[in-house]
Amino acid sequence: MDFIFMLTRQDRTVEDCLALAEEIRPLGLRHVGFKDVGVEPAILAKLTQRLKADGATVYLEVVSTTPEACLASARNAVSLGIDCLLGGTDVEAIMAIIAPSGMAYYPFPGRPHGHPTRLDGTPDLVATHCAGFVARGCAGADLLAYRATEADPLALITAARQGLGANGRLIVAGNVDSAARIRDIAAAGADAFTVGTAAFNGGYAPTMGSLLSQLRAIEADCRAVAQGTPQRAGGRR
Secondary structure (H helix, E strand, O other), rough: EEEEEEEEEEEEEOOOOHHHHHHOOOHOOEEEEEEEEOOOOHHHHHHHHHHHOOOOOEEEEEOOHHHHHHHHHHHHHHHHHEEEEEEOOHHHHHHHHHHOOOOOOOOOOOEEEEOOEEOOOOOHHHHHHHHHHHHOOOOOOEEEEEEEEOOOHHHHHHHHHHHHHHOOOOEEEEOOOHHHHHHHHHHHOEEEEOHHHHHOOOOOOOOOOOOHHHHHHHHHHHHHHOOOOOOOOOOOO
């Protein structure tokens, strides 16, 4: 399972993202992303170049709240040279924008709303949406499972996995803030997860202080789940 570190806090890209890209370089993270709000496109362009130079797969998650803004973010993702675009719900329009770039697209299933984003919708709806994504050529889905307002998060993950089938990649985004949640989402069928705020505010590993320590703890728990080994003793359960 892949860990995607988001250079974001409270659903916004952090203003010092360029400096933080340098700070995390020693970790050699393979998957790094950010949101389409918080800093100017020129900064995101520099950030994308820096992350790609370090060999990372770069993700942009759309949290814009209007259809027009979402499409503008998709166009910006193409100009930035992003590898994977996350979020949005207007699948056909976004796919038409990004198709020439070869970018992988992971829409939001369910009914996302607000900022920070919440997720309405039942497991049946999520499964239906995910099946539709695959049929339209999407790479998978970006599921805000732990932002759900009316369904059990793990039930949504299981439903999304069923809808995507064997080939669609399932990313769980938002509030993955403990080793137990990493374990649970892996068991339910997730292929990847994002962490941003929980690393920045020290909430993932409360006994550790620095951002690098938080990220090392997340990576260790991710490896432990993948290897089926006992989880780190110091992490929050």
